[in-house]
Every structure is written in C-alpha cells, then in structure tokens.
Amino acid sequence: MKRKYFFLLIFLALILPGAGHTQDVKAIDSLTVEFWPDYDRASVLVLLTGTLPVNTKLPASVTLPFPETAQLNAVARIDDTDGIMKNDIFYSHAPGEIIFITPDLRFRLEYYFPYAANNNQRTFDFTWLADLSVKRFQLKVQQPASAISLTTVPPTKNMLRGEDGLTYYAFPVQSVSAGQSFSVNVAYTMTTAKLSVESLAPANTNVQEPGLPSTLKADEGINWPIVAVVMAGIILVIVFVWLTITRRASFNRQITHDAKAKKKSPANFCRKCGKPAAKADRFCSNCGSSLEGRA
Template sequence: MRHILPLILTLTLLLTPSLALAAQDQPSADSLKIAVWPEYDRPEALVIYLLRLDPASSLPARIRLPIPASAGGPHAVAAWHPDGSLDDSVTWERVVEGEWAWIEVEVETTGVWLEYYAALEVEGQVRSMTVRWPGGLDIDDLQFEIMHPLGSEGLQVSPSGETVLGEDGQTYTRSEMGARSAGEGAELAFTYSKKGPWLAEPLTSPIVGQALAWLEAAIWPEYDQPEALVIYRAQLPPETSLPTQVTLPIPAEAGEPHAVAIVGSDRNLYLAEYERTQIGEWAWITLMADSPLLQVEYYLPLAREGTTRSFNFLWPGGIDLDEFGYEIQHPPGVQGLRVTPAGAVRVGEDGITYSWAALGPKTAADMVTVAFDYAKDNDTLTVNTVITPPSLQRPESTLGGTPDLAALMPYLLGGLGLLLIGAGVAVYLRMRGEPAPARRRRPRRRAQRLASDEIAPVYCHVCGTQASASDRFCRRCGTQLRR
C-alpha cells in the first residue's frame, strides 16, 4: 500500500489540469488588452480579448484562451490581422476545466480577437464587477481597459489607471499590468452608479411564441416635451393571419402609453384600443391588430446633470425579432451626441439629424441596451424649432411689355356682348317666375380605413430590404426610399 499511494499521487498530479500546464506549446504573447464594456449593448459586460502574438511566432499558431465557464460560449472568435481587419471564419473548440473554459483556436496570423459576456453585480443603481485573468500564457504587456458607460457616474477602478478620451468619443480608464508569466494571473475591479431600467432575466411574453418581422425603437429626446419620446415601430411576419393579438412591453413608470396605433394602407396612423397589464416594473400593452404595421409611443424622463442629458433604453426581450434597430433623433443645435452601440448618422428630409443602426435578429431570450448622452444649454423643444424655408429667387426684370389695347379691343367688345346677353336671359327667367335650377351637392364621405390586406410593402431599390411605412431612408444601407 505504501508503494501504491505515491504512484496514485503522481498520477493525480499529472492528470490534474493547471493553468501553467495549459501554457505548454503555446506561443508567447507580445500584448494582451482585456477591454471591458459594461452595458454596451446588453445589461451585462462585454469582455474583449485583443491578443497580439510575438512577431517571431510560427504560423499557423494554436492558441488557448481562458474565459469563465459561467459565460457559456464566446460571443465571437476571430483572427485579428495586423491591418485591424477581422476574419471570423476560424474554427475553435471550447473545453471546460473547472471554473474556466478554454477556447482553442488556430490562426494564420499574429492576432486573436475574442468576445464574451459576463454578468454585472447590481444593487440598486450601483453596478460592480471583478475581471480576472487566470494566467496560462506568457505575456510581455497586459492591459485592462474599462469603457465608461454612457449616463454612468463615479466610475472607480482598482488598481487605478489613466482616464482618457478615445478617438470614438468614449471615455476609457486603462490600467497597465506589465509583463505576466503563464503562472501569474491578474484581476481588476470596478464600480459605478447608473440610473435607468434594469433586468437580470428577460421577460416572458403573455402571448406564447409571439414573433415580429422587425422592431425599431425610435427615441426622440426633447421633441415636444422635456422628456424622451420612445416610439416602437413594429411589423408582423408576412405569414400572420389578421386580425391578430399583439403585445409589447414598456416600463411601468411610463404609465399609460401616449399612443397605440396601427398603420393603414394610406400610411396614416389610426388609434387602436388596447389593454395595459402591469407585471412588476414592466407593463404589457396588448391590442388587436388588423394591420401588419403598428406603433406604440410613450415618454420617459431624461437624466440631467448640468447641461448634460443622458438616456438609457432597455429592450427586455420576451419576443423573437427577425430584425431589431434603433433611431435616435438629435435635438437641434446639439453637438457631440454619443450612442452605444455605435451606429450611422444621417440627415432626414425634415432637416433633423438621426443616429441609427440595425442590430440584427434577437431571440426572446435576448435583451438589448441603447444609451446616449449629449450637452445642451437650453430647453428648446424640437417641435418648436422653426426651419426657415428657402427664399424665392425673383428675376430682376419682368419679361414682356405693355399690352397693345388696340389689338385687344375686338376681344373686349365680344366679352361685353356676352355679359349683356347673359343678363337679359336672367331677367327673362325671373319675370316668368321660374327658379333657377339648384346645384346638387354630393355628400362628403368620411375617410375610411383601408383594408389591411391592401397594404403594399415598400422595399429598398438598392439592397432590397423591406422598409416600414414611416421610413424615408433604408434602415440597412441608408438609401432614400422611392414611394
């Protein structure tokens, strides 16, 4: 027995995985940046590994990177080329060893890009997180970078770092950790406070299996009230039988929705009856839709600090979406509006600037966050902004000359004769006592809502993406739509 125990102990040590052993046969890293973007596009933290191998590394190289096993699978794994481009066609495997999952990937270049989501700890308005690097790789330069969430206050990082303004206009705190061997780990903790809705788990729709072809959240801050007007523009799947019951979630603090409507085939909005059912901090707005296009509007307050306004939007999930997007209206005169996740910027036909993005399909289990902030030193509402029309360009001289009365005399005399004849006829009829025939007025018909099956979908003539009734530009490529 005394001879067997050392043998068992030796075998146990050999078979037990360790982070140091995981580094065997791995190339060393020139640098690793661990970027953490809390509440970037979800009510979680997006963690990104940006790894650069030693330039002398043999290629192709096989890399093993650790992520928490609780994170599930990575959100993205890609080869990161020296020019900054990404190639997500790489193959990878996930191997769980205790509380860590190793992502094994083979690349033909010297860079690896890996993303995963991790949970934040939330207590009231305070969010916190500890990010750990367990080792397993020789690194010449390790750096943590924390993006400050828009609308957040008092972000603190330990160990402390340098706070800088990035080229994208976002604020970051960067902590240099120096060189790390495969047997050395590192960790960084941060905390901040932020107002706005929060959910740990997605909502469950009262209508089982509900789905939408697309949903756009249009947010117009300080449009006609000193708050944010939130507009859901939704379209039902083309195979939906009408009429059908539809329900959409809004924050309970919004109270009753400002408007619930369907879009008729004439592109006008028609108010619809609805029911509001509150469950916790959310309310479900349910209506019977006889059109595939519908719209729900509500107001929420903006967060204000001095001249800075900020807003945090949360889509709570619960509905399968083939496409989700957002639109942010820029109040006139505002400079430097920042949005996460970032999108494109365009000027609408109304002369107002909008930020917008198509964020792809979302399942009922997916939650989405959109945040923005801007500085504004007045309380002017967008609806009260007067857009001066272009001035008329008048010619300096009038074309033509003074008319020749002699040439027009025959026409004038002829017109006078016709007037005299008409007057004589009128006198004759009155003398006979015969009333003039009355003009029959056709009754005016009230505008009727057109049948929902007459609605003709609008498609972009460039990329073929289907547009909503109120869209003026393609939500995917930005081309002005033809009506």
C-alpha cells in the same frame, strides 16, 4: 515508373509531419483586455485583442482563459493584409478555457459575462490567470454612457476620451508571467438603464464595434491542417496500394511465363548427345543414336 512513385512516397513522408503541426503558443507579445459594461447588453462585453511573437510558427494554437459564466460572442483572426477581423477560424471551448487555431499573428476574442446589480449599482470582478506569458499586458475599462462615479480596484488615474465620446480608464502596461494572476474590481452607478450603444452617434464610423457572433464551432469549423494531413494520408495509401497491386501482377505474370515455357519445353532428349527429341522420334536426329529408354 516505380522510381517515380518511390520518390513520391519520400516526398509525402517529409511533408506529413509538418502538414498537421500547429505550434502551441506559450507566450503572447501584447494583449489588451477591454471591458465595455452596459454597451449593447445588460452585461459586460469583454474584448481581448492580442498579437503573437513575430517568430511564431503559423498556424498556431492559442489557449486562453474563458469564464464558465461567459457567453461567447466572437473568435476571430485579424488579417495581416487588410487588418480586418475574420471569424473563419477553428475553435473549441470547455469550462475555464477556449482553444483556437489562427493563421495570423493577431487575434480577437469577445464574450459577455454578467455583473452584479443592486438597484442602480453595478459591480464585477475579473481575474487574468493563464498558462502563457504576456510581454505587454493592459486592461482598459469603458465607462457606460449612462454611468457616473466609476471606480476600479486597483485604482487608475489614466483616463482618456475615446473617438466615440466615451471615457476609458487605462491601466499601465505590464508584463505578466505564466501562472501569474492579475485581478481588477469595477464598480459604477447608472443614472438610467440606457445602454451606451443607444447614445452613440450613428454617423461616427470610427468607433470600433465588437465582432459578429462566431459561426464556426468545434463540430463544424474547418481545421485545414487536419484536412491536409487526411488528404496526404489518403494519397499515401492510394500510392501504396497501387504499388502493391502492380508488384503482385508483375510477379503473377512471371510465374505464368515460366509455366508456359516449361510446358512448351520438350519432354524427351537424347541420352547420348542431349539433343531434344520429339515424342514420336525413335532415333536422334543429331547423332543417330536409338532413343529407346530415353528420359
């Protein structure tokens, strides 16, 4: 029985180091950053859709830059089985960065940040600077439905019409090293204050809508790797305590048995032949010697 629990302890010792380990991502395979100004709110909706390298050990911890003036909209994983965004992952954010743990290679981060407005003129700046490298990095800007004369710095001539009928400005795909910054300035003129979502046809179901607001925050999300460590630790403690109690009880039983055996042992014996004798005996029943002065 003890051998059985000994092997259980070895098994737990082996799985504990890996149960709570999450790989800190140092590189992203692809990342697309889209800007949707005046889409469903009078601000800029930013959508970051990324894919981790195929050799990434999951679950993985991802740290991305997060503007201090930004308002979080969604943190989600993109399920590899059905391609659906699911905002059931653990995350926490502090000024300047956001950290989340994903069990899938693909993820989505969404937030809003304000633009500068001067009458009908709108302008905003964005700078990418992170402690991780991106193999394929691309920026895209959605022109608001009510906007004209959209310009970008640096400029891009790659314009395309999306399935939603809106115009998109796409920058060339490039690699970005860790610590390398990339900045863009966007300016446009609004003809009316009408938001883009109000101009989209309801029947157009192919439009990729932004995700639902995230509900799992750092203080209420479930971090399954940590849960696994805690549960394994509890099991380990229970087994250790059980083995300690069992060993102590066995030791106490042995002491009691020895004490009883000693108590039952004859206190007198024949000094000549060593035969045990009762207290009332005067002569040895084995050799007949007198038991006077016996031990």
